[in-house]
Amino acid sequence: xxxxxxxxxxxxxxxxxxxxAALTILGVVxxxxxxxxxxxxxxxxxxxxEGQFQTLGTNVIVVFPGSQRGGPVRQALVQTLTADDAxxxxxxxxxxxxxxxxxxxxxxxxxxxxxxSPKDMFGVGEDYPIVRNWSLQSGGFFSxxxxxxxxxxxxxxxxxxxxxxxxxNPLNETIRVKNIPFRIVGxxxxxxxxxxxxxxDDILLMPYTxxxxxxxxxxxxxxxxxxxxxxxxxxxxxxxxxxxxLLLDRHDISDGQPSDFLVQNTTEIAAILTFITGxxxxxxxxxxxxxxxxxxxGIMNIMLVSVTERTKEIGIRMAIGARGRDxxxxxxxxxxxxxxxxxxxxxxxxIAMSTAATTLINYVSSGADWPIIVSIPAALVAMTFAAxxxxxxxYYPALRASxxxxxxxxxxx
Amino acid sequence: MTATLPLTTRxxxxxxxxxxxxxxxxxxxxxxxxxxxxxxxxxxxxLIGPSGSGKSTLMNTLGCLDRPTSGSYLLDGQEIVTMTRDxxxxxxxxxxxxxxxxxxxxxxxxxxxxxxxPMLYAQGxxxxxxxxxxxxxxxxxxxxxxxxxxxxxxxxxxxxRVAIARAxxxxxxxxMADEPTGNLDTKTSKEVxxxxxxxxxxxxxxxxxxxxxxxxxxxxxxxxxxxDGEIILDTTDSQLAQETLNSPV
Ligand SMILES: Nc1ncnc2c1ncn2[C@@H]1O[C@H](COP(=O)(O)OP(=O)(O)O)[C@@H](O)[C@H]1O
Ligand SMILES: [Mg+2]
Numbered sequence: 001x002x003x004x005x006x007x008x009x010x011x012x013x014x015x016x017x018x019x020x021a022a023l024t025i026l027g028v029v030x031x032x033x034x035x036x037x038x039x040x041x042x043x044x045x046x047x048x049x050e051g052q053f054q055t056l057g058t059n060v061i062v063v064f065p066g067s068q069r070g071g072p073v074r075q076a077l078v079q080t081l082t083a084d085d086a087x088x089x090x091x092x093x094x095x096x097x098x099x100x101x102x103x104x105x106x107x108x109x110x111x112x113x114x115x116x117s118p119k120d121m122f123g124v125g126e127d128y129p130i131v132r133n134w135s136l137q138s139g140g141f142f143s144x145x146x147x148x149x150x151x152x153x154x155x156x157x158x159x160x161x162x163x164x165x166x167x168x169n170p171l172n173e174t175i176r177v178k179n180i181p182f183r184i185v186g187x188x189x190x191x192x193x194x195x196x197x198x199x200x201d202d203i204l205l206m207p208y209t210x211x212x213x214x215x216x217x218x219x220x221x222x223x224x225x226x227x228x229x230x231x232x233x234x235x236x237x238x239x240x241x242x243x244x245x246l247l248l249d250r251h252d253i254s255d256g257q258p259s260d261f262l263v264q265n266t267t268e269i270a271a272i273l274t275f276i277t278g279x280x281x282x283x284x285x286x287x288x289x290x291x292x293x294x295x296x297x298g299i300m301n302i303m304l305v306s307v308t309e310r311t312k313e314i315g316i317r318m319a320i321g322a323r324g325r326d327x328x329x330x331x332x333x334x335x336x337x338x339x340x341x342x343x344x345x346x347x348x349x350x351i352a353m354s355t356a357a358t359t360l361i362n363y364v365s366s367g368a369d370w371p372i373i374v375s376i377p378a379a380l381v382a383m384t385f386a387a388x389x390x391x392x393x394x395y396y397p398a399l400r401a402s403x404x405x406x407x408x409x410x411x412x413x
Numbered sequence: 414m415t416a417t418l419p420l421t422t423r424x425x426x427x428x429x430x431x432x433x434x435x436x437x438x439x440x441x442x443x444x445x446x447x448x449x450x451x452x453x454x455x456x457x458x459x460l461i462g463p464s465g466s467g468k469s470t471l472m473n474t475l476g477c478l479d480r481p482t483s484g485s486y487l488l489d490g491q492e493i494v495t496m497t498r499d500x501x502x503x504x505x506x507x508x509x510x511x512x513x514x515x516x517x518x519x520x521x522x523x524x525x526x527x528x529x530x531p532m533l534y535a536q537g538x539x540x541x542x543x544x545x546x547x548x549x550x551x552x553x554x555x556x557x558x559x560x561x562x563x564x565x566x567x568x569x570x571x572x573x574r575v576a577i578a579r580a581x582x583x584x585x586x587x588x589m590a591d592e593p594t595g596n597l598d599t600k601t602s603k604e605v606x607x608x609x610x611x612x613x614x615x616x617x618x619x620x621x622x623x624x625x626x627x628x629x630x631x632x633x634x635x636x637x638x639x640x641d642g643e644i645i646l647d648t649t650d651s652q653l654a655q656e657t658l659n660s661p662v
């Protein structure tokens with residue numbers, strides 16, 4: 001008997017019992033769709049966390065003034081870091097990409113009748129956008145010359161645009177901080193919320209010189225912190241070592257003496273976040289695995305039940321001349337057809353459900369911005385697994401039944 | 414020895430010292446105790462005997478549905494006992510038509526598809542030929558207009574006639590039937606047996622049937638009486654067969 005006849009026999013047999021066929025397909029569909037959706041949502045969540053992580057900056061090192069032992073608590077009291085330190089770190093440390101001094105300020109910003117107290121007000125250097133990997137939406141950042149001349153210019157974040165300007169264009173407008181007019185030369189691109197929920201766009205940046213001299217009226221060149229970005233994440237510890245060595249030299253601190261600065265990098269945070277994402281992925285993989293097993297058991301059950309039920313059918317077929325291999329081919333074709341149909345529907349449904357679920361999450365929880373991800377590998381793995389389970393449990397009992405003498409198979413009722 | 418016999422004198426069925434033992438663990442049931450039997454082409458044979466005497470066991474062996482524990486079974490000169498499973502499947506498909514007491518039609522399947530089935534397991538019969546031959550067979554058993562009915566929509570007699578059409582569709586040389594009328598009423602039984610007689614007479618089809626019904630057995634030329642797994646009588650005399658059957662052990 002040719003393959004064509006096997007296919008014909010199998011298809012006829014499938015059509016004879018549409019309910020059984022539908023249930024088998026349903027088992028395959030649920031297994032595949034569940035796994036695909038689970039993994040896709042999980043990957044979306046992971047991606048979200050990773051994205052937040054990028055906004056934080058994974059290659060940023062912050063140098064605080066103060067003793068190693070005292071910690072950053074005493075940073076306000078000591079005045080050991082200068083803008084020159086920042087500059088020489090940028091120049092002399094090979095693993096460092098860029099640096100910026102950081103001088104903290106506070107106060108109210110006034111524009112026309114509106115006023116606003118930004119969460120972050122910093123005096124920074126011209127390389128701040130490089131260090132933070134933060135692009136400008138419009139205008140430009142203030143230059144070295146403007147810094148050297150204590151220019152009264154500033155760059156604002158998106159929240160300030162919304163709070164102070166509503167609809168008008170803020171570029172070249174003048175805002176007042178402590179009665180000093182600042183011309184807006186640039187607007188930062190939107191960065192969103194940090195992982196802790198802080199609004200990163202609620203920020204006003206000015207030349208650190210201007211803040212020091214004009215806002216604070218200080219004669220010193222000291223800064224509150226130096227922000228450094230390493231060339232690559234992998235060079236974080238090199239950069240940290242280089243900075244420590246350079247500052248020890250510059251500050252004339254001999255070996256063994258306590259240093260007057262503190263170098264903090266985000267590698268530890270990065271490690272924690274990697275751990276969190278890793279755990280998340282593990283959890284999802286487990287859920288996916290369980291879904292697979294549940295789906296697989298479903299498929300297995302329906303296959304086993306139907307084949308046992310069909311031992312009599314096998315007996316009849318063998319009694320009129322079907323060979324063992326004819327029976328096997330029929331059941332194999334049936335299993336393959338069911339698995340294929342189930343696989344196709346399952347993957348389609350999985351894709352639809354992944355998209356729908358992410359969209360729903362974004363819709364229900366305001367502010368959530370989960371990326372829509374469909375995990376094709378998960379779909380493929382689930383499909384393969386379902387196919388193997390379906391075919392195996394469709395095939396194996398048929399194999400056993402086909403080895404019976406026809407009369408034994410016929411005795412089944 | 415049998416193989417050297419010329420074709421014309423070679424019996425269709427030559428059963429020699431066939432034993433069948435069912436091993437039930439603690440007890441062993443000897444269903445056939447060394448049966449030797451010869452059946453020629455064109456015969457109409459009835460196997461009769463009380464329940465449990467081994468009629469079905471013998472019939473299943475003859476029908477290649479079951480293998481004997483020991484002994485030899487030559488069908489048309491070919492040794493069945495040592496054949497592979499596939500070879501026996503081929504014999505069942507081509508040379509033997511088997512009819513069961515409980516019909517054994519496929520569920521949810523139309524009469525015509527049931528009749529087509531043996532041709533699907535034979536090689537190289539086109540769909541068109543399958544269809545027309547199935548229809549022809551259904552016509553022969555008087556069910557031409559019921560081809561698309563499922564077994565659940567047919568009476569017992571009609572189902573058995575579909576089963577007979579299925580048994581004959583590949584032109585076997587023997588028709589075997591194990592209590593074919595066991596589930597049928599008297600009138601339908603008669604019709605089925607008349608069909609067998611007609612096939613035997615007009616196409617010289619060899620017919621072997623199992624029955625415990627004297628009125629059915631009477632229609633056969635040859636009656637073989639079994640008791641406790643042994644042939645105790647082999648006769649053409651209906652009267653004698655009945656007496657033997659009714660005599661106490
Ligand atoms: N599958 C089986 N397992 C065990 N014993 C069986 C089996 N089939 C038949 N027998 C036994 O073999 C004997 C003959 O049975 P069977 O050939 O069915 O008799 P009949 O058809 O004449 O009623 C009986 O004793 C029966 O119990
Ligand atoms: Mg019986």
